[in-house]
Amino acid sequence: MLFLKFQIGGDVYALDCSYVVEIVPMVQLREISKAPPYLPGVFQYRGQVVPVIDLCSLAGFDAARQVLSTRIVIVRIRDAEGGERILGIVAERIVEIVRVEEGSLAQTGVAIGNAPYLGKMITSPQGLVQCILPEGLVSSSLGQVLFPTGNGGSLPE
Numbered sequence: 306m307l308f309l310k311f312q313i314g315g316d317v318y319a320l321d322c323s324y325v326v327e328i329v330p331m332v333q334l335r336e337i338s339k340a341p342p343y344l345p346g347v348f349q350y351r352g353q354v355v356p357v358i359d360l361c362s363l364a365g366f367d368a369a370r371q372v373l374s375t376r377i378v379i380v381r382i383r384d385a386e387g388g389e390r391i392l393g394i395v396a397e398r399i400v401e402i403v404r405v406e407e408g409s410l411a412q413t414g415v416a417i418g419n420a421p422y423l424g425k426m427i428t429s430p431q432g433l434v435q436c437i438l439p440e441g442l443v444s445s446s447l448g449q450v451l452f453p454t455g456n457g458g459s460l461p462e
Contacts, residue, residue: 357393
């Protein structure tokens with residue numbers, strides 16, 4: 306399995322590359338009035354308006370720094386109706402893709418109810434790396450805001 310490694314705060318996290326559609330440079334986002342801090346805005350991707358979640362803000366840190374290695378990762382997720390949607394994820398210091406054997410993934414043994422986006426840990430000689438689950442980023446209430454029924458948001462052809 307391939308995983309994209311990046312940082313949130315000072316810790317390293319990973320995202321299964323099977324979710325990734327594309328990694329794009331950080332662009333100017335169109336802010337959405339009264340959106341929570343972890344939803345900095347939307348941008349146009351291949352003719353479609355895509356909502357963006359800032360992982361640093363979602364995890365309780367300051368917003369992602371605007372540095373050269375900060376990127377928007379376009380991912381596929383399933384909505385409440387089982388349809389496929391795309392979502393932008395802002396992540397810092399995206400610098401590496403690593404191959405991980407299935408046996409190197411371990412449960413954390415900790416359930417954090419308000420962080421359903423936290424998945425298994427990658428165990429390696431370099432240390433533990435927390436995996437991010439893209440579907441867990443969009444709670445049912447946020448999903449209704451980001452992807453209201455019948456309002457597009459599907460993967461472009």
